[in-house]
Amino acid sequence: MQEFSQVRWGILGAARIADGAVIPGMMKSRHATAQAIGARDLTRAQDMADRHGIARAYDSYDAVLADPQVEAVYIALPNHLHVEWARRAADAGKHVLIEKPGAMRAADYTALDGIDPALRISEAFMVRQQPRWIRLREILRQGHYGAPMTFSSLLSFMMTNDGDFRQRPEWGGGAYYDLGCYTAMAARYVFDGEPQRVLAVMDRNGAGIDMFTSVIMDFGAGRQASFMVSLAQASSQSIQIVCERGFITLPQAYVPSRSQPNLILIDTSADHANSRITTLEFPALDQYEEEVTNFSRVIRGDAEAPYFDLADARANAAVCDAVFASAASGGWASVKGA
Template sequence: MTPVRWGVLSAGRIATNKVIPGMLKSHMLTVSGIAARDLSRAQLAASRLGIEEVYGSYEAMLADPEIEAIYNPLPNHLHVPMTLAAVRAGKHVLCEKPMALRASELDVLRPYADRVHIWEAFMVRFHPQWIDAREQIRRGAIGDLRFMQVGFSYFNDDPSDIRNRADIGGGATYDIGCYAVFAGRRFFDSNPQRAIATMDRDSAFGTDRCTSGLLDFAGGRQLAFSVSTQAARYQRVLLAGTRGRIEIEIPFNAPQDGACRYGLDDCSSLDGSSTRFTVLPVAGQYQLQAEAFSHAVRHQQPSEAALDDAQWNIRTIEALFSSAQTGRFEVV
C-alpha cells in the first residue's frame, strides 16, 4: 500500500525514544514531520531521527495537506484539545493514553468519528504476548478466567516531570492505572460494572502516588491491581482460571529488541515448577501499533467503536477516583 504520511505533535521522550523509532522500522508509513512549540527541540529530534519536515507550532503541522495521520503524545490535558484540532483539519489521530481526563470530554470528537480514525494508543494490544495469552484464554487453556492481578510501578519524584503535576493529569492512576483497567477489559472481554479504590497522595505534588483498586466484571470475575509512581520498578499480569494460570512477565514495556515470554501453569505444583514457558520472537509493539493504524487509514471505514473503547477506560478511572473519596464501590 502507499505509505501513510505521519506527523508527530511534540518532541517529548515517549515520542522520540520509543514511538518514532518503532515507526521508522516500517515500510507502511513515513514519519514526515515533527512539531514542537520549542522549534529547536523539534529540529534536534528531526536531525537525530531523520525526519524531513520541522514545524515551529502544532497548528502549522495540522495545516499541512501532506500530513495524513497525527500521533499525539502531548501532556494528558492536551489530548482532547489537540486531537479535536487535528480531526477538524481532516487528520486521523493516534492519541496517547489516557485519551481524556473525563469520559464526557470525548463527546466533542464523536461528530468526526465516522470521518477519520481516532484511536487511543494502547500499544500492548498489538504485542504477540497479549494476543497469544488472550487466545489461550479463549481456547480454555486455563479453564474459566476467574481473577486477575496487575502490578505496575516505577520510582519518579522529579517535581519537574509532567507525570507529577496534578493540574495536567499526572499521577499513578492516569499514567499506569489505565493499563491495569485496559488489561482487565481486554482479557475478560467485557467492561467492569463497579469499582472501588484507595489512593495515597504525594503531599507536595497532590498526585496519587500509590493506588490500589478492585474492579467487578460480574459473574464472579474480578481484577485487583496496585500501581505506583514511587515504588520499585515492577510489572506483572497474572490471569487465574479454574484449571490454571497465565503470567505475563513484562506486560507493558516489553523489550523492543529482544525476545519475551509468558508462562502457562496447570498449577499441579505450588512452587511454579509446573509452568510451561512460551518464548516469543522479537516484536516491536510501537511499530505494530503504527502499522495497524496505517492499515486502517488505507483500508477500513472509521467508526465510533474506538471512541467507545476509550470512553469505557476513562469511565472506569473516574469511578476509581470517585471511590477513593467515598470509600465505597462506584458504578462504572
C-alpha cells in the same frame, strides 16, 4: 501481512515518548513514515527532526495539521491537551493516535462527537499490539483453560524528576493516569468486557497527585481484578491470570524485552506442590513499531489489523472516573455504562 503504501505521519509535541519510542518505531515500520513534527519551540522540533530524519519541523501544532502531506497524527502532548488536539486533528481530516490516557474524564470525549466516521481514532496502548497479547486474547476466547476468573497486576517505578509533568495534577499527573490506565485496560482486555464497580485507595503527595493507587474491579459472576500502581516504588510490571483450569503469567508484561524472547507461562497443575508449565515464546520486538504499523494498516483498510476505537477509549475512561470517585468516597463506585 498485506503490503500498503506508507502512511505519512505528523507528530504533535516533542515529548520524550515521541523522541525515544514512537518516532523510532515509526521510522522502522515499513508501513509508516514520519513526515512532520510540531512543537511550541521550533529549535526543539528541528533538533528532533534532524535526529530522526523527519522532513519538516514546525513551530506550532496547527502547522502540522495544515500540512497536506500529513495523513495521520500522533499526539504526544500532556494529558489535559489530548482531546482538544484530537478534535482539531479530526477537523483537519487527519487520522489520530492519541497517547494514553486519551482523556482525563469520560465526559471529555463528547468533544469528539460528530467527527467524520471515515477517520480512525485510537488510544495509544502499545502493549495490546504485542503478538504475545494478541495470542493471549485468542487463548482466553477459545477457552482452552476455562474462563478467566482473577486478574492481578503490578506496575510501578520511582519518579525522581520534580519537573516532570506527571507531578502536576491539572495536567493529569499521578500514578493512575500514567500507569493505572494500563492496568485497567489490561483487566478489561483479559475479561473481554467492562467492570460493574470499583473500589480504590489512593495515597497522594503534597502536590495532590496520587503516588500509590490500589484498585479492585468487580466484573460480576465471581470475576475480579486487582492492581496496584505507583510512582514511588521500585520498577515492577507483572500480570497474572487465574482461569478455571490454568494459571497464566506474563513476565515483563507491559515493557517486553527488545533482545530476549517474550513469554507466556501457563501452569495447569491442580496441585500446589507441583507445576505443569507450558511456555509460549514470542520473538523480541519493539512494541511501538508494532503499534504504528498496525494503526497504519487500519488506516489503509486492513481488516486483519487490531483496532481499538473511541468506544473502547470511552469505556477505559469510565473506569477512571469510577476509580477517582471511589477513592474520594471510600466506598464502591459504579462504572457508568457498564
